[in-house]
Amino acid sequence: MIADIFTMARKELMEFRDQLLRLRRGGLSALIVLLMLGIFTPLQMGPLWLTSPLMLAYWPLLSSGMVSTLIADAFAGERERHTLETLLASRLSDTSILLGKVLAAILYGLLFTFANITVGIIAINLKHFGQGIQAPPLMHIAYMLVLVTLACSTLAGIGVFISLKAATVRQAQQTLGIIMMVMFIGPVLFFQFLDSEGRVSLANKLTTLGTARMVGWATAVLFTASLMLIVMAMARFRRGKLTLD
Amino acid sequence: MSRIAIQADGLVRDFGPIRALDHLSFEVPAGIVFGFLGPNGAGKTTAIRTFLGLVEPSAGSARVLGFDTRREGGQIRERSGALLEHHGLYERLTAEQNLDFAGRIWRMSSGDRRARIRELLEQFGLWDRRLEAAGKWSRGMKQKLAVARAVFHRPQLVFLDEPTAGLDPVASAALREDLAALATGQGVTVFLTTHNLVEAERLCDLVGVIRRGRLAALGPPSSLRPNDSPVLRVTGTGIDQAIATEAAALPGVVSASLVHGALEVRLADGTRPAALVAMLVERGVGIDEVRRVRQSLEETFLELVNDPADGSGRAEESR
Numbered sequence: 001m002i003a004d005i006f007t008m009a010r011k012e013l014m015e016f017r018d019q020l021l022r023l024r025r026g027g028l029s030a031l032i033v034l035l036m037l038g039i040f041t042p043l044q045m046g047p048l049w050l051t052s053p054l055m056l057a058y059w060p061l062l063s064s065g066m067v068s069t070l071i072a073d074a075f076a077g078e079r080e081r082h083t084l085e086t087l088l089a090s091r092l093s094d095t096s097i098l099l100g101k102v103l104a105a106i107l108y109g110l111l112f113t114f115a116n117i118t119v120g121i122i123a124i125n126l127k128h129f130g131q132g133i134q135a136p137p138l139m140h141i142a143y144m145l146v147l148v149t150l151a152c153s154t155l156a157g158i159g160v161f162i163s164l165k166a167a168t169v170r171q172a173q174q175t176l177g178i179i180m181m182v183m184f185i186g187p188v189l190f191f192q193f194l195d196s197e198g199r200v201s202l203a204n205k206l207t208t209l210g211t212a213r214m215v216g217w218a219t220a221v222l223f224t225a226s227l228m229l230i231v232m233a234m235a236r237f238r239r240g241k242l243t244l245d
Numbered sequence: 246m247s248r249i250a251i252q253a254d255g256l257v258r259d260f261g262p263i264r265a266l267d268h269l270s271f272e273v274p275a276g277i278v279f280g281f282l283g284p285n286g287a288g289k290t291t292a293i294r295t296f297l298g299l300v301e302p303s304a305g306s307a308r309v310l311g312f313d314t315r316r317e318g319g320q321i322r323e324r325s326g327a328l329l330e331h332h333g334l335y336e337r338l339t340a341e342q343n344l345d346f347a348g349r350i351w352r353m354s355s356g357d358r359r360a361r362i363r364e365l366l367e368q369f370g371l372w373d374r375r376l377e378a379a380g381k382w383s384r385g386m387k388q389k390l391a392v393a394r395a396v397f398h399r400p401q402l403v404f405l406d407e408p409t410a411g412l413d414p415v416a417s418a419a420l421r422e423d424l425a426a427l428a429t430g431q432g433v434t435v436f437l438t439t440h441n442l443v444e445a446e447r448l449c450d451l452v453g454v455i456r457r458g459r460l461a462a463l464g465p466p467s468s469l470r471p472n473d474s475p476v477l478r479v480t481g482t483g484i485d486q487a488i489a490t491e492a493a494a495l496p497g498v499v500s501a502s503l504v505h506g507a508l509e510v511r512l513a514d515g516t517r518p519a520a521l522v523a524m525l526v527e528r529g530v531g532i533d534e535v536r537r538v539r540q541s542l543e544e545t546f547l548e549l550v551n552d553p554a555d556g557s558g559r560a561e562e563s564r
Contacts, residue, residue, distance in 0.1 A: 007349040011335070018337045018378070086333025089297050089404075090350050091323040239318075243299040244260075 004092050008100020013107060016070055029069070033112075037062065038119030043127055049120060050136040053211050056143050059117070060151030061184065063109035067152045068180060070108050071159030072172040074101040075242070080168055085243055094237045102156040102230060109152030113144065143215045150222035155180070157229025164236050250275040250402050250434035251296060255305035258291050258458075265291040267458035268305065273451065275401075278428045278435040280449035280466070282442070282546055288458040289438040290330055293404045296436070297322060310401055326400035328408055332391035336380030340371055340390050343379055344397055351398035365393040368423065384411040392420065396427060403427070405437040409444060417441075421448050442546055454549045461549040469545050475499070476538040477518055479508040482531035491528070495520055509538070 042049040049055070078084035087097065117136070124134050136144075159176055166172035194202065206214065251273040258266040265288045273279045283289050294300040296309050298318020306313065312320040334343050341362055348358035366372040369389040379387060388411055395403050408424070409417040425448055427433045439445055445452055446466045454462040454469070462469050489508055492501035497516030502509055510521060518535065525532060 003352065004350070007346070010349070011338075011346050014342060015335060015337050081336065082331035083333045083335060085299075085329050085331065086327065088299060089322060089325075089327040089329060090347075091319065092350055093319065239298075240300050243294055 001093070001096060004096035005100045005103055008092065008097055009103040009107060012070070012074075012101055012104035016104070016108065033062075033066065034116060034119060038116040039123045042120035042124050047124060047128065047134050049124065050134055051140065055136075056140070056147055056211070056215060059113045059144055060147040062116075063113045063148045064151040064155040065180065066112045067105045067109045067155050068159060068173070068176050071101070071105045071156045072163055072166075072176050073169050074105075074160055075163040076166040076169045076172040077163075079242075088239050088243055094239060095234065098160060098234055098237055099230075101160060102153060105156035105159065106149055106152045109148055109155075110145070113148045117144075143211070146219055147215065147222070150219060150226055153226040154222050154229060157226050157233060161229060161233040161236060164233060164242070248275055249273070249308075250310060251279075251436065252308045253292075253296075253305070254307065256292070256295060256302050256307055257304035258288075258295060258300065259303045265458050266295065266302065266305075269455070269458060269460055270305075271453055271460055271463050273434065273436060275434050276428060276432045277450040278424060278437065278448050280445040280452040281436065281438045281455060282440075282445055282452060283438075283455035283461075287455045289455060290406060291458075292455070293327070293329070293406060293436070293438065297325065297327060297404065324400055325402045325404060326395035326398065327404040327406075328388075328391045328395040329404070329406050332387050334379045334387055334391055334394070337378060339376050340366065340379055340382075341375040343390060344394055347394045347397045353398060361397060365397065369393055370419075385413060385416050388412055389416065389420065392423075396433070399431070400433065402434045402436065405435060407439060408437055409439070409441060417444065424448060454546060456549065462545075469549075475512050475514065477510045477512060477521065477535060478504075478538045479510065479521075479525065479530075479532060479535050480506075481525075481533040483529055484508050488525065488528060488530060491524065492521060495524060 045052075075084065078087060092100075121135060128134055158179060159172070162175045162179075163172045166175065191199065191202070209217075249272050251271075253269050253271050256266045256269040257264065267288075269288070269292065281289050281292065291300060295302055295314055296307060298309075298314045298321050301315055306315065308314070309321045310324050312318075314321060335346070338346070344362045344365065345358055348361060353361065362375070363372065366375050369392070371386060371389060371393075374382070374386075379390060382390070388408065392405065392408055395405065405424070409420055412420060421444060424435055424437070428435050428450075437449075449466055452462075452464065452466050452469060453460055484503065484506065486503060489501045489503050492498060492508060492510055497513045498521065499511040499513050501511070508525075510518075512518065512521075522532070522535060
């Protein structure tokens with residue numbers, strides 16, 4: 001089962017790598033994002049870019065955004081390119097196919113974050129050459145890995161769920177885009193509607209909570225959400241129905 | 246391995262009001278090439294999907310390689326290969342990567358995968374272009390690659406839905422040879438659907454004709470055609486329109502006409518040609534040959550699938 005999941009994930013990443021190498025759609029946008037987030041932003045922010053707790057929210061959000069391009073394609077793309085039925089006719093189990101696609105999305109999100117942070121660290125160290133090695137704290141990196149993994153798996157769960165039903169990749173991307181907009185803008189709007197007293201109170205609560213506890217809460221929420229979404233997607237995965245779709 | 250590769254027993258599959266498979270029953274012995282013929286919408290693709298355990302029958306049952314399609318679809322897919330309606334290749338990946346993915350799915354070792362890739366790509370004449378993305382290839386090349394993928398893991402049973410569609414005659418003939426070799430040399434059972442009746446006749450040991458989800462005929466291609474053809478073809482000298490008219494007037498002759506200088510006579514059922522030959526000799530015809538014109542498989546096929554009541558096939562095939 002594990003080997004099958006990796007086989008599936010490997011194929012997904014190989015297809016996506018080809019897209020990246022040809023600088024088409026996702027590839028070009030990934031390159032632009034790398035230049036912006038991995039070089040421009042760190043040079044502007046300086047060493048704070050490496051240590052700010054805001055980055056713990058920043059990278060999970062960005063990486064899950066990038067993952068959306070891959071995951072929308074998961075089943076809708078296979079259906080659109082007429083490869084789904086052949087895949088379903090193989091010996092791979094439903095779980096292996098689905099989890100393989102989720103794993104590919106998570107790995108892509110992690111790779112994206114790792115690439116940006118590595119380039120950012122190099123850029124900051126080159127700018128501040130001679131001031132000692134600048135790097136994010138180890139605990140910070142650990143938090144980031146956990147949050148990015150869970151944010152990507154949550155988004156992959158939503159994406160797979162949508163992609164299973166969508167007739168085309170475009171339809172899946174549009175639906176996923178709307179959901180992501182609600183997810184990302186929702187908290188900002190909520191904050192806007194609070195009066196100044198409420199905002200101060202919320203900010204105080206978050207500050208007193210501390211980074212470790214906030215990460216703990218976020219981990220619990222994201223883990224539960226991603227687990228539920230993947231279970232729901234597996235319940236939706238019906239080989240017979242997908243074949244006839 | 247079971248001696249019967251496929252056993253369908255009263256298979257029924259309904260799609261709403263449309264009955265795609267209608268009490269389909271037949272057996273395919275292991276190690277042969279079985280041709281499944283039928284017009285568009287006859288139920289061929291639904292039958293393959295059912296045998297692969299992808300679609301559940303509404304009624305009846307089927308066993309493939311000894312496994313029940315309803316409950317043991319995974320076991321069937323584990324032991325089968327399939328080239329379905331679409332070639333199903335990943336067009337962004339190279340030919341080599343496509344086959345490697347197939348090998349990984351079936352858990353073949355790295356060395357075995359490499360050797361098999363080379364063996365099959367060389368056999369199909371695609372080795373030199375193995376590093377090109379499959380999407381850049383012609384339809385015929387893709388079809389060959391898809392066949393290579395279907396047999397890559399050396400399955401016991403291969404389902405091929407129109408394998409030679411889009412191939413030129415030379416490539417089709419080469420593929421036919423490869424498929425025949427697969428069945429005879431490696432004992433693989435090949436279940437193929439085709440519209441190409443010449444292909445079915447040359448390649449298949451057993452042919453099933455399906456019409457409106459029902460089996461219209463089953464047997465070796467030669468047995469489907471009546472041996473005792475009612476049409477006689479007489480060649481020789483002195484054959485003209487007057488002879489044809491006189492022949493048509495003989496008792497037991499349905500029709501007689503001149504076709505490219507030869508006399509073609511359709512006899513009524515059970516009529517022997519002796520009276521016709523005697524008349525021709527009497528009229529001074531120099532007979533070179535008198536032979537029964539065997540019905541082609543195409544004519545047999547058209548006879549079997551022709552149903553004035555329903556006209557063309559139904560739209561099931563697109564499901």
